[in-house]
Amino acid sequence: MQDQQTDTPLLETRGLTKLFGSLRACDAIDLAIAPGEVHALLGENGAGKSTLVKMLFGVLDPSGGEILWKGQPVRIGSPGEARATGVGMVFQHFSLFEALTVAENIALALDGNVPIDRISEEARRLSLEYGLPLDPSAHVADLSVGERQRIEIVRALLQNPELIILDEPTSVLTPQEADKLFETLAKLKAEGRSVLYISHRLEEVQRICDRATVLRHGKVTGACDPRQETPSSLARMMVGGEVAEISGAGLGEPGEVLIEINKLSAPSRSPFAVALKDIDLSVRAGEVVAIAGVAGNGQSELFDVLSGEDRVGDPDAIRIRGQAVGRKGISERRLMGCGFVPEERHGHAAVTEMPLTANLVLSRHASDRSAFLSGGPLGLINTGAVSTAAKRICEVMDVRKSGEDPAAGSLSGGNLQKFIVGRELDRQPVVLVVNQPTWGVDAGAASRIRQALIDLAKSGSAVVVISQDLDEVFEIASRIAVINEGRLSAPEPAVSMTRERIGLLMGGFHDGTGHAHAEAIDAH
Amino acid sequence: MDMTQAILLTIMTAATPLLLAAIGELVVERSGVLNLGVEGMMIMGAVAAFAIAQLTGSAGLGAIGGLVAGALFSLLFGFLTLTLVANQVATGLALTILGLGLSGMIGEAFIGLPGLKLAAIPIPFLSEIPFIGRLLFNQDPIFYTSIIAVIGVNWFLFKSRAGLRLRAIGDSHTSAHALGVKVVRTRYLAVMFGGACTGLAGAHLSIVYTPQWVENMTAGRGWIALALVVFASWRPSRVLAGAYLFGAVSIGQLHAQALGLGIPSQFLSALPYLATIAVLVIISLNRRMTLINTPASLGKSFVPER
């Protein structure tokens, strides 16, 4: 136990509050981080973690309360002041410039006018020292997501911070890369630095964190030692009441093959896209096949090829209910009973500025021609039928919105995602392909969506889920495959899969292959 | 002065306004802003230069006037697109239409008046060098400015920290903003720089090229300058090459007309415009190069999140 009198916290907040209009994003938050401590900040999406941390880094001004650094009150008015105080931050969404080199990217984050060569050298040295190798002359566009994160971390470390804030760092890493990151954090801790570790992954937090503060709806709902808690007690602090347990996953006998991919290879459509190599997959009625993998390994490319947004040369490469559809477009595949939910809500699955009814027509005008359109070749839109259907979907999926038919952009992430998924489910599709079903969605909506996917499979459809979230994958899948650099592993039953095996598959299939770039760096 | 020298001189005179306008717009586009109002800024520079030269009796003041006019005019574009976040394409078009209209009105009083020509300034010693001395070192100040501008912009963009920040903004204005780079302020400065260069280019037309004011005398050069920036893949050295190539084409067709080759003058006059299309097509053929070199945030609206 620490002696409370002699140990002043490195960073402390007292009653820290942030208002956006009448919304209390952060409500009287008390937080204390000791020197040399790895402190977790837990909470689900929308709990206020990002807002709190933005105040600590000077991106937002607090509306009330105070921040103390080494016992003295401070005002952190900008990221520059935060850095000068001794706080470094690695955001979840990287601020990187694709067309520039690693060294240039780092230079832009530093204050002052240090020549690029010096920065290059420092960066290379630091990156090796902390086990995060980087080549300063590489262009960011050529780097993997894990390597890009290293740039962000090295950027922060170059300022010699005493407190480093990491926002959801492992969401883009393979289990092995995450292990490497934890080694780096251990080294930082040994140097006497503190880490504020934002996450919603309970297992990790229990592994590496000394203390945890839990946020919910902007308030602190618990401060504890995570190792003394159970995952469900932590979850209860995070989510309040019980989140509905998912039931019925992987039960029942699978039926006929509804969608299959045969030896599909597709070249990359643009210089930064991933080529698909030799993909084999067949999904039967009644099962949920999950495709796990870290972002940037061909998920979108695979989705586009399944949906028909990208057609392939060989019609047999993709078959739906036995019919060769490789050359057919998305409307034809929908007519055969398929539904698709892309990863990006804004500007792909839905048009942000258009109302929900218009977004309903977006994906259903071909498949529901008789219901939503009239007038033959004129294609008049039947606004009455569309409104009725939209209302039905919102009721079934419990979509919270303002007004009768608001713009898609006015809904929260979770509610819009519920609408988008519900839009497809409303048709009882025979095949449903979903890419990242619950990315950025609150726990309540996420569990609802996952249950809906399982229920759809149980009713006899084939469901393909592409997901970066391993927890989700294990929750809903009957079989699991892993996508890595455009290659798909052979799906295995979920019951026999382990996280470790998935991690290995994510990093490449055998020890000899794997990311060539990473190998070259590691060889330094 | 022999025939080759004379022809080269005319090519350089034809190329200078294109070069200036293009290098200015290059900086603007590198910061992620697409300003299609180049034609409008250029004609405003032309009329301002001519008018001020007439009113003050000094072509030098006229040149400065053209530069200032271009910069001020570009501020209108900047205000609409950077502060009010209006659509950049439409606003650029509006700037051109407004410029053509306003310059027509201002210039009406000056039609037909004999113009003042900006005098050449020979550089001591260097202008004595045989052949190239006359070409490179005995020219009007606007020509010197154009060459200095290319060298300066190249150094600025690739060797200075401020230039790195500008390129970063052009790559991703959201990331730049997150890092604390002043996106809107830098873009305003870039837009004004582009306006100044283009205004000076216009001044060159009315006080060096043909010392005269004619309505719509830019004849599409502003648009050609825009095409040049694309053709150059946003790199200053290639802008230089492109501008001189186009200068050669324009002069070539004028000489062909004078030679009375039997080709209708309208066909020859159309050559620069057709060449522009050809050049754009050639560049588009190499899709990979275009994708890599185009500033990724070009033309996108930016509203800082607060």
Next chain:
Amino acid sequence: MRIELKKRENMSSLFSILSPFIALGLTLVAGIILFLSLGKDPVSALYSFFIEPLTEVWSLHELAIKAAPLILIAVGLSVCYRSNNWNIGAEGQFIIGAMAGSVLPVVFHGWESPLVLPLMLIFAMIGGAAYAAIPAFLKARLNTNEILTSLMLVYVAQLLLDWTVRGPWRNPEGFNFPETRNFADSAVLPRIIETGKTHWGFGFALIAAIVLWFVMRRTLKGFEITVLGQSARAGRFAGFSDKKMVYFAFLLSGALAGLAGISEVSGAIGQLRPVISPGYGFTAIIVAFLGRLNPLGIVAAGLILALTYLGGEAAQISIGITDKVTRLFQGLLLFFVLGCDTLIHYRIRLVFGAAQKGSAA
């Protein structure tokens, strides 16, 4: 002092309607300042500009005649701009369409038949569409910037017309003037009513506006146009082809511009000359934006901009202002329209003092 913008969750329908009027108001204010600085009485100047042309019947006909090509072209442009296809070459498509439509009356001038006029219209639309197909093809196939290509083709079209009228199509009985022979009566677009000069070009304009308004508002095609303009990716997700839309938009607007061209030549001028348009193709861009890319709004906007043309001529006569003021007004109007459109998408706040980060919405 700073201006801060905050994106609205839903587009403001109030400002969607108000913004063109605010823009008009601001233009009038600018006009007053302009006239004052020119030493003219602003009230009488504005009167000659905007009211006088509306006071006589013959003048109203002139209004319709000038508005016809503006509306016809702008309606086509609205489809283009809504689908994110920036056709700036309508002026060139106007010219080529006019030339294509004039083949019969100029080259085959001896042939008189009730078929001549309909064929002229069809040829004109095909000609305009074909000329517009060039930038469309370059964009769809090679991803070449359509703004620059369509614009360069305007200069080419103007030069082609100039050469044709002075050369192979010059009127042999015309005393060497650079113009073609006059069109025979069977090749002249008739008037709508006997008592006024307004020709059927105005009728075409209104019909096109109504038809396209209906298409945009109620049909799947209109939905497709809007979606592809807002998000090409979402459009692909919906099964729409953005490449096919490039062709559709350009060919449609090219055809309408061509129709406007032959209507103007055959209905208002009666022959081909080196210059057949006072920049209709460019003014139509302003009309399209002032009408908020809505075909019905474009009818009103077309009439307003036609008014500025007439007003310029009237003001020149009655108060001695140069008619170049017209161009200036038109440019200013577009500027104000674009500025006011911000109000539709964003809430504007004037902020005094130092920046407060993350302050209340």
